[in-house]
Amino acid sequence: MSKRKFSVYGKNVIVTGASGGLGKEMVKLLITKYKCRVIGVARNESKMKELSSELGELSDKFSYRLFDVSDSEKWREFAENTVSDGFDADIIINNAGILPQFTRFGKYSSEQVAEGFNTNLNSVINSTQAFLPMLKVKKGTAIINISSSDALCPLAGTSVYSASKAAVKALSECMREEYRGKIYIPLVCPGFIRTDIMKKQAHNNNSIIDMVSMPASKAAKKILKRANSRRSRIVIGADAHFMSVAYRIAPIASQRFMNFIFRISKLELFSEIYD
Numbered sequence: 001m002s003k004r005k006f007s008v009y010g011k012n013v014i015v016t017g018a019s020g021g022l023g024k025e026m027v028k029l030l031i032t033k034y035k036c037r038v039i040g041v042a043r044n045e046s047k048m049k050e051l052s053s054e055l056g057e058l059s060d061k062f063s064y065r066l067f068d069v070s071d072s073e074k075w076r077e078f079a080e081n082t083v084s085d086g087f088d089a090d091i092i093i094n095n096a097g098i099l100p101q102f103t104r105f106g107k108y109s110s111e112q113v114a115e116g117f118n119t120n121l122n123s124v125i126n127s128t129q130a131f132l133p134m135l136k137v138k139k140g141t142a143i144i145n146i147s148s149s150d151a152l153c154p155l156a157g158t159s160v161y162s163a164s165k166a167a168v169k170a171l172s173e174c175m176r177e178e179y180r181g182k183i184y185i186p187l188v189c190p191g192f193i194r195t196d197i198m199k200k201q202a203h204n205n206n207s208i209i210d211m212v213s214m215p216a217s218k219a220a221k222k223i224l225k226r227a228n229s230r231r232s233r234i235v236i237g238a239d240a241h242f243m244s245v246a247y248r249i250a251p252i253a254s255q256r257f258m259n260f261i262f263r264i265s266k267l268e269l270f271s272e273i274y275d
Contacts, residue, residue, distance in 0.1 A: 006140050006184045008034045008228045012089050014082075014131070015040050016069050016123060017096030019047035022146070022193055025220035026093060027051060031061045034224065039087060040064040041078075041096070069096045070118035075130035083134070091142045092131055094124040094168075102157035103272040113160050120164035124171065135183050142184040144227055145172045149191040149240035153247035156259045157273040176232065186227055189244070191237030193219045212239045 013030050017023035018040025028051075030036040038061065042048055048064040055062055067074040082089055098119040100112050108116075124145055135141040151169040154162035172187040179185060192213040214237050226234045235241055246254035262270040 006230050011036050011091050013038045013091040015093045018042050019044045022216045023095040025216045029220050031058050037061050069123035072126040075126040079130040093144045095146045096123050100160050102270055105159040116160040117164045121167045124168055146188045149189050149243045152189055153243035188234045191240030
């Protein structure tokens with residue numbers, strides 16, 4: 001597929017994790033700037049109604065579905081319903097994600113591990129399997145998977161998150177080659193973003209994290225702009241670029257350097273890694 005054959009403009013787009021943070025900002029941009037029709041997928045109906053209200057007179061371009069993104073049967077039903085409803089999907093943006101509390105792997109419960117992999121990885125697998133048959137027979141389609149800088153440089157204290165996001169990275173890169181010329185499948189690896197995903201973390205006044213974190217609105221603009229230019233790998237944020245380059249050059253040293261930064265920061269966010 002040449003660059004001229006893909007554009008975000010005017011497409012029918014499905015966005016998971018659309019109720020807040022990065023997903024919400026992408027929905028707003030897709031509708032207001034890229035003139036798309038969007039279906040958002042999430043579980044919080046009040047937030048989805050708020051988003052619809054924020055869109056004002058453009059709210060007719062937005063609708064939503066409420067279900068657990070890790071439920072494969074719900075995805076199959078959703079895919080069938082979009083066809084009968086006349087929404088011929090062009091782009092799937094797999095954005096839904098969860099960041100378990102920073103801690104050592106042995107402290108995670110089996111439920112926390114399952115939830116992390118279900119939300120971060122299985123949701124991508126299920127949505128892709130449901131919509132792939134439709135996307136591969138059309139022109140100008142895309143599956144945009146939001147992974148993480150942790151997939152480029154796994155960090156101590158994020159074992160479940162890093163492993164699930166690394167699996168999303170591997171899945172995306174394999175599918176990119178398997179469907180080259182048929183579906184545009186970029187890998188998106190953002191660094192720290194100021195989103196709801198951080199709210200489950202036990203931390204207060206983490207000025208270092210806030211300093212390196214990118215606003216969700218800015219991250220959304222960068223992701224969609226680069227996707228519209230058909231970039232194969234989209235790395236967002238100075239921290240993500242540093243982690244990517246450093247890990248390729250010196251994988252062990254880069255991990256230990258990041259570990260050192262976490263330790264000397266003495267932030268409550270990382271306290272359970274070193275107790």
